[in-house]
Amino acid sequence: MKLKKILTSLLAVTMLFSVTACGNGNDNASGSLASESLESAASADTQTEAAKEPVAAAEDTITIMVPPISGTYTEKLAVWVEEFEVLYPNLHIDVVTTSWDEHTSKLTTMALAGEAPDIAEVSYGSIGTFVEMGTAVNIADYMPADSLADYDRNALDYMTLEDTLYGLPLYITIQALGGNREMMEAAGADVAKIQTEGWTYEEFLEIVAAGTNSDTYGFVFANAGTTTADFVSIFGVAAGISSNFTNDLKYAYTSENMLSLLEAVETMTSSGYMPNYAVEATQRLVMLETGEAMVVGKAMPLYESSVNKNNAGIEDGSAAEGSIEVEYVFLPVPTMEGATESVYGAVDGFIALRNNKTTDEHLQNVCLFLDYICSGERAASVDNELYLTCVCESGREIQKSFTLDQSELNAEATARAISKVIAPPTGVTAEMSANAKTIMDETIVPKFQALLAGETTAQAMYDVVCKEAYALFGEENCASGWVNN
Amino acid sequence: MKKRSDRAAKAYKKKRINHEDFSGWGFIFAAMAVFLIFTLYPVISAVITSFQNYKPFGSEWVGAQNYVDALNAPLFWKSIKNTLVYTVAVVPLSLVLAFSIAIMILPFGKKLQSVFKALYYLPGIASGVATAVVWLWLYNSSPSGIFNQLLGVFGISSVNWLSSSKTAMLSLILMALLSSHGSNVIIYMAALHGIDNTYFEAAEIDGASFMQKIRYIVFPMCKPTTLFLLVTGVIGSFQVFMNAYMMTGGGPDNNTTMIGLLIFNNAFTYGKYGLACAQAIMLAIVIAALTMLQFKVMGDDVEY
Numbered sequence: 071m072k073l074k075k076i077l078t079s080l081l082a083v084t085m086l087f088s089v090t091a092c093g094n095g096n097d098n099a100s101g102s103l104a105s106e107s108l109e110s111a112a113s114a115d116t117q118t119e120a121a122k123e124p125v126a127a128a129e130d131t132i133t134i135m136v137p138p139i140s141g142t143y144t145e146k147l148a149v150w151v152e153e154f155e156v157l158y159p160n161l162h163i164d165v166v167t168t169s170w171d172e173h174t175s176k177l178t179t180m181a182l183a184g185e186a187p188d189i190a191e192v193s194y195g196s197i198g199t200f201v202e203m204g205t206a207v208n209i210a211d212y213m214p215a216d217s218l219a220d221y222d223r224n225a226l227d228y229m230t231l232e233d234t235l236y237g238l239p240l241y242i243t244i245q246a247l248g249g250n251r252e253m254m255e256a257a258g259a260d261v262a263k264i265q266t267e268g269w270t271y272e273e274f275l276e277i278v279a280a281g282t283n284s285d286t287y288g289f290v291f292a293n294a295g296t297t298t299a300d301f302v303s304i305f306g307v308a309a310g311i312s313s314n315f316t317n318d319l320k321y322a323y324t325s326e327n328m329l330s331l332l333e334a335v336e337t338m339t340s341s342g343y344m345p346n347y348a349v350e351a352t353q354r355l356v357m358l359e360t361g362e363a364m365v366v367g368k369a370m371p372l373y374e375s376s377v378n379k380n381n382a383g384i385e386d387g388s389a390a391e392g393s394i395e396v397e398y399v400f401l402p403v404p405t406m407e408g409a410t411e412s413v414y415g416a417v418d419g420f421i422a423l424r425n426n427k428t429t430d431e432h433l434q435n436v437c438l439f440l441d442y443i444c445s446g447e448r449a450a451s452v453d454n455e456l457y458l459t460c461v462c463e464s465g466r467e468i469q470k471s472f473t474l475d476q477s478e479l480n481a482e483a484t485a486r487a488i489s490k491v492i493a494p495p496t497g498v499t500a501e502m503s504a505n506a507k508t509i510m511d512e513t514i515v516p517k518f519q520a521l522l523a524g525e526t527t528a529q530a531m532y533d534v535v536c537k538e539a540y541a542l543f544g545e546e547n548c549a550s551g552w553v554n555n
Numbered sequence: 556m557k558k559r560s561d562r563a564a565k566a567y568k569k570k571r572i573n574h575e576d577f578s579g580w581g582f583i584f585a586a587m588a589v590f591l592i593f594t595l596y597p598v599i600s601a602v603i604t605s606f607q608n609y610k611p612f613g614s615e616w617v618g619a620q621n622y623v624d625a626l627n628a629p630l631f632w633k634s635i636k637n638t639l640v641y642t643v644a645v646v647p648l649s650l651v652l653a654f655s656i657a658i659m660i661l662p663f664g665k666k667l668q669s670v671f672k673a674l675y676y677l678p679g680i681a682s683g684v685a686t687a688v689v690w691l692w693l694y695n696s697s698p699s700g701i702f703n704q705l706l707g708v709f710g711i712s713s714v715n716w717l718s719s720s721k722t723a724m725l726s727l728i729l730m731a732l733l734s735s736h737g738s739n740v741i742i743y744m745a746a747l748h749g750i751d752n753t754y755f756e757a758a759e760i761d762g763a764s765f766m767q768k769i770r771y772i773v774f775p776m777c778k779p780t781t782l783f784l785l786v787t788g789v790i791g792s793f794q795v796f797m798n799a800y801m802m803t804g805g806g807p808d809n810n811t812t813m814i815g816l817l818i819f820n821n822a823f824t825y826g827k828y829g830l831a832c833a834q835a836i837m838l839a840i841v842i843a844a845l846t847m848l849q850f851k852v853m854g855d856d857v858e859y
Contacts, residue, residue, distance in 0.1 A: 175823040182828050184611035203826045204610045294718075298806075347696030348718040348807075424612065508825055512630055512809070519807035523719045526808070 127160050130435045135166040135187040137173040140455040181205045186423035188436040194228040194417050198503025206236045207422040212437040224493040225461035228417030232499050237421030238444040239461045241453050244487040245304045245414050248369025251397040257281035265483035268411050274404035278343045281364035290363035294348035298515040304368045310409030312492040314506040316549050324536045325549035332528035360392040371457035371484040374398045400480045415491030505542050513538045601832045609828035621833035634817040642792040644728045653739030676737030687801035690730050717803050720810045727798050746780035782853050793842050
């Protein structure tokens with residue numbers, strides 16, 4: 071009986087505290103929301119002044135959410151955080167690490183709850199979601215102009231929507247194709263010429279056809295699940311589609327270019343040059359390493375390092391089962407007739423986000439750390455690990471002292487690819503960006519999987535995409551005919 | 556003297572009742588608090604949000620627009636259809652499978668029964684993600700995939716298990732059937748143990764065959780259990796998310812997009828929280844209607 075009484079009292083008190091705590095939490099939240107709206111209204115006039123004011127010395131905690139941007143990024147970040155906290159003893163940095171799989175959903179959930187981290191890794195295509203949500207912050211209001219001048223304009227454009235800068239770029243990834251030199255040469259390809267001068271779609275198809283046999287696919291592109299979007303974006307440049315929107319801000323996937331792209335896929339799958347089933351991201355690299363694929367996508371320059379490691383592991387048994395010695399070559403995406411050669415570049419970087427506790431003073435501190443983490447040695451270190459060139463001057467300066475374990479031709483192909491990246495058109499609104507993501511996820515990706523499996527035709531898929539796009543954007547805002555940006 | 560003792564008895568009784576009241580109210584308060592905070596509040600919050608264009612810093616009231624948008628979206632109806640197909644295939648087959656296994660295990664001794672129950676329950680304790688990874692390996696569409704290698708032995712060409720509209724849903728159904736009937740087997744076993752032996756003895760005296768015993772004794776006696784498993788199975792099946800999310804992502808051509816996955820995508824991928832809440836409310840209504848229908852059709856002669 072006594073135990074029952076104690077237990078009951080304990081439960082009741084615990085519940086009372088829980089309820090009280092929840093109540094207090096809400097009060098604080100609504101209080102900060104109220105002050106947030108007042109501050110937002112008041113800060114409209116003072117925003118430009120905010121950037122010029124010195125950062126306050128009051129204690130502050132900044133939260134950053136990061137996936138494993140590179141193999142060693144999270145370990146390095148811990149060191150950089152320590153260095154930053156020595157430089158600014160009043161600022162404390164909380165690091166939330168995520169996996170790539172959970173990053174977007176975790177970030178979106180936190181942002182929807184008004185508890186977004188102050189800084190988060192976000193790719194260009196996802197910025198619109200946070201702008202629409204009202205959680206993205208115009209960082210130009212809180213950063214001095216000379217700090218922003220360190221970053222390349224075209225890279226900053228990727229972090230910009232409706233002329234508002236929401237974050238800082240960390241790198242421009244160039245995503246194209248990779249191949250097995252020996253197999254390609256056996257299929258009649260002049261690899262060095264392709265790497266330095268590019269190739270047409272007809273040449274590509276000829277080589278892929280020659281490289282296909284009972285043991286090897288001429289071309290394998292990872293396209294399982296959401297990676298289908300990668301195919302459309304990365305191989306889309308072959309048909310001259312370098313962005314969701316054309317220069318005159320029309321939705322690009324309704325153009326004839328898209329139909330040509332889909333017809334190319336239809337040809338390659340029906341001919342057996344590429345698998346008619348979904349290939350997982352890790353699987354395509356293994357297929358390259360084991361000789362089951364001659365040309366693979368998506369590929370990046372840094373895969374040279376992975377393939378070399380696998381080659382080294384053949385003797386000690388750490389390589390993928392059935393591996394063969396492969397000389398990795400980084401290749402541009404071929405170009406169809408009527409299209410201008412370009413390479414798909416995606417900018418990944420960090421954006422600043424608003425949460426229940428955000429104040430102007432806090433945002434200044436956030437932007438201080440944002441600039442620190444995206445520039446100088448930090449940027450150089452990441453870009454070097456990814457075999458990429460920095461998108462900020464301070465990073466490039468430091469990068470000069472690094473040496474890359476990269477073949478000369480691959481380095482040349484990388485530099486050439488970077489020069490072929492076309493920045494997205496300016497003037498894309500957050501709504502346009504969010505709608506483009508919806509149509510990609512709900513229409514293009516599912517239909518593309520059916521196309522791969524031979525269950526729909528290129529024309530049928532194109533018609534569905536047009537229908538959905540017309541409904542979402544309006545026909546007048548969708549590209550028609552052949553577009554060459 | 557008698558009066559004094561009556562008063563003392565009443566005071567003692569009052570004191571005792573007060574103590575018991577306190578304990579009772581304490582436990583009720585704890586349970587109610589948990590229910591209010593973790594069930595009722597989220598439900599009310601979801602209903603309110605379903606009428607809003609939700610934004611963390613200032614939502615707008617949009618009336619029934621989210622419901623209209625959901626009902627006008629072909630993908631919503633497709634996801635309902637997919638979920639129905641999945642439910643109609645998985646729930647009855649899963650019950651038949653669990654019932655058959657329970658009947659087959661029943662004649663064994665207690666120890667052997669426990670071994671079988673443990674074996675069948677084992678996949679249930681593995682995390683859904685881990686199970687999905689194993690099934691992805693089995694369903695690998697390349698010729699080196701386990702199922703495709705198996706088909707290869709019989710000279711059948713590789714099947715595009717998860718990437719073809721013809722087999723993707725079937726693959727998910729097969730996965731659900733083979734990896735999640737452990738708890739149903741255990742519940743059916745408990746029900747079978749609860750049937751009084753005298754029924755079987757009487758049936759044997761009457762010369763009833765095995766199938767007759769199943770039909771006239773086991774089926775009716777297990778009806779409450781079957782109804783329970785059917786109702787919870789349908790509810791669980793309508794809320795299915797993990798399998799489609801991990802295995803197919805809803806593809807190909809949205810042929811495995813279940814309503815749970817659609818709600819998840821709207822809320823946590825596109826940030827359309829209001830729309831997701833509207834869809835969740837409609838899902839709850841559908842589940843409630845189906846549950847009532849099941850009770851109406853099967854529950855009349857069921858006593859607990």
